[in-house]
Amino acid sequence: MKWGRDVVQLVMWTAAVACVSPLLSLIMLAFSAQWPFPHLLPSLFTADHLAKLLLSPRLVEAVTTSLALALLTTVATLLLVFPAAKAAGLYRFRGREALKLLALMPVMVPAATVTMGLHYFMIRVGLAGTMLGVVIVHTVFAVPYAFRILMYVFEIMGEQQEEQAAMLGAGPLMVFSAVTLPLVMPGMVAAATMSFVISFSQYITTFIIGGGRLLTVPLLLVPHVQGGELHAASVYSLVFIFTALAALVLLRAVVRHYYRETYFLNP
Amino acid sequence: MARITLVGVAKAFNDKQILDRLDLDIKNGELIALLGPSGSGKTTLLKLIAGLDTPSAGRIEFDGSDVTEVSTRHRQAIIVFQDHCLFPHLTVKENIAFGLRARNEPRATIDRKVDEILEVVQLPGRQNSLPHALSGGEKQRIALARACVLKPRVLLLDEPFSNLDVNLRFSMREFVVSLQRVLKLTCVLVTHDKEEAFVMAERVAVLLDGRLEQVDTPENLYDRPKNKKVAEFLGEANFFPGVMADGVFSCALGSFATPWQDTRQAVGMVRYDNVQLRRHGGITLGKIKDKVFAGRYIFYKVALAAGGELMASCKESFTLGDAVYVSCADHAMQVYGDS
Numbered sequence A: 001m002k003w004g005r006d007v008v009q010l011v012m013w014t015a016a017v018a019c020v021s022p023l024l025s026l027i028m029l030a031f032s033a034q035w036p037f038p039h040l041l042p043s044l045f046t047a048d049h050l051a052k053l054l055l056s057p058r059l060v061e062a063v064t065t066s067l068a069l070a071l072l073t074t075v076a077t078l079l080l081v082f083p084a085a086k087a088a089g090l091y092r093f094r095g096r097e098a099l100k101l102l103a104l105m106p107v108m109v110p111a112a113t114v115t116m117g118l119h120y121f122m123i124r125v126g127l128a129g130t131m132l133g134v135v136i137v138h139t140v141f142a143v144p145y146a147f148r149i150l151m152y153v154f155e156i157m158g159e160q161q162e163e164q165a166a167m168l169g170a171g172p173l174m175v176f177s178a179v180t181l182p183l184v185m186p187g188m189v190a191a192a193t194m195s196f197v198i199s200f201s202q203y204i205t206t207f208i209i210g211g212g213r214l215l216t217v218p219l220l221l222v223p224h225v226q227g228g229e230l231h232a233a234s235v236y237s238l239v240f241i242f243t244a245l246a247a248l249v250l251l252r253a254v255v256r257h258y259y260r261e262t263y264f265l266n267p
Numbered sequence B: 001m002a003r004i005t006l007v008g009v010a011k012a013f014n015d016k017q018i019l020d021r022l023d024l025d026i027k028n029g030e031l032i033a034l035l036g037p038s039g040s041g042k043t044t045l046l047k048l049i050a051g052l053d054t055p056s057a058g059r060i061e062f063d064g065s066d067v068t069e070v071s072t073r074h075r076q077a078i079i080v081f082q083d084h085c086l087f088p089h090l091t092v093k094e095n096i097a098f099g100l101r102a103r104n105e106p107r108a109t110i111d112r113k114v115d116e117i118l119e120v121v122q123l124p125g126r127q128n129s130l131p132h133a134l135s136g137g138e139k140q141r142i143a144l145a146r147a148c149v150l151k152p153r154v155l156l157l158d159e160p161f162s163n164l165d166v167n168l169r170f171s172m173r174e175f176v177v178s179l180q181r182v183l184k185l186t187c188v189l190v191t192h193d194k195e196e197a198f199v200m201a202e203r204v205a206v207l208l209d210g211r212l213e214q215v216d217t218p219e220n221l222y223d224r225p226k227n228k229k230v231a232e233f234l235g236e237a238n239f240f241p242g243v244m245a246d247g248v249f250s251c252a253l254g255s256f257a258t259p260w261q262d263t264r265q266a267v268g269m270v271r272y273d274n275v276q277l278r279r280h281g282g283i284t285l286g287k288i289k290d291k292v293f294a295g296r297y298i299f300y301k302v303a304l305a306a307g308g309e310l311m312a313s314c315k316e317s318f319t320l321g322d323a324v325y326v327s328c329a330d331h332a333m334q335v336y337g338d339s
């Protein structure tokens, strides 16, 4: 028994180290002035890279654009996915399997293919190079994941809770706000997290549809990685990671503020 | 509280007929049990009454007015399900207050009614518990309170006790009957447990293959099942093929005077507990072939000397191989047409 617990602990610690160590080396790279070959740690630290890049107006622009795109994508995805996932999760109807498959299409076909097709379409309707255009592509890639997550949540919730609320005399608005929404809220948070992260890390789609007019963090980061400028790349990576984390923590905090903590602890 | 009338109510799913033109009149303030095997359409019927589904034919009336088109929300018919279906994210108080809030009752009234009904269901002071902190029986009582606090026109109970252990089930039966009487609720209890139906209901409606085969008091149903199907469903019944002539039914068990006059091939039915076994004095001889002790009764399988077998349940003790005389009172023999 005790032996088993030790093994579990060992595995957990290994996993934690595996997750954290790349982050540590990123941090050291970002702050190192000299890191000669055989040494495990940099021999000289500096905040110069950080200071230089953090103050650049391009970074501020990129972070703002990235956040705005991710937020809009999240909202658009949830609005689109909610009714579809509810229908697919709760009700049996003709074409239900087709809907499930269709929602997965964008991630089964290579991203570049989908994006090229969409690009052609967006040029025609004048959305290429616009914020709206980019939000639309990001949404296309976020929808499959968000749809899956929410559909399973609705399947687990079942129809009974809503039916019970209706029998007790609640109208559609009360059923939605007092029963459906709180019950699927954990799933909504998961779906929102997924959409946010997917949008935040898009590179090729932003590149093609944005046509260079929209600057996001990945667009700023990738050339530095490819150009071998490791310090700059590390700093951007850190900015990238921490912005995403901060946004997600904030999202959860807001949700918890509105819905009772106990429900999340004891679903 | 209302009188509920079903007129030719039918329901089909994908061309499969589940309920076949049911007619039923439930009196105001009555507790009626709907008894039927699994899959016979009991839950389907409750959903039709509550408006969660629409009948494919026929109509449903509350106090004589047609409610078939009335939405669930305005029908005031509430189902309490077996798995209680409390809202997991709301406290006991918020659960019970749910329907009152939907009606926009003032806060003070809601508080008072919640406190009152919690007294009635004997769970005072549990206002702020969350459902997961309640036991199975407590959850079921809160679910009942949540429905009863609204004084619904009809309370529909869908096997509400089948998740509870035996002792708790017994006390919940008593509790629900007294609650129903105190609040004068019209109540439909769905169950597949015959004893539960008999113990609790004023009348029992037997639903077999989508048809109401018999609607009767528990006594009538037990003593005089209307046809072979009902008798078979109620169980513990022996069937004997035989002949009716001049009001006398003759079969392997002997001849029996009956109130029926027709002449035809027929099937007689005797319940296990209406079969008498004696060591001496009788006409039909048999031999104890098998014996099962079941606590209240001992079940015997008896091989008749003239051929055939029957089952009997009684308290006396016989041993395997004992010779016994088998008999049955005239009035205990039910005779059905041979079909």
Ligand SMILES: Nc1ncnc2c1ncn2[C@@H]1O[C@H](COP(=O)(O)OP(=O)(O)OP(=O)(O)O)[C@@H](O)[C@H]1O
Binding pocket: B013, B014, B018, B036, B037, B038, B039, B040, B041, B042, B043, B044, B045, B192
């Ligand atoms: N929404 C539906 N679509 C198709 N068939 C259904 C639907 N609901 C119920 N049925 C079918 O109707 C029949 C009756 O179901 P119902 O749930 O009413 O039975 P029940 O008497 O309540 O059984 P149990 O005692 O097991 O709860 C079943 O054969 C079931 O498969």
Ligand SMILES: [Mg+2]
Binding pocket: B042, B043, B044, B158
């Ligand atoms: Mg059922």
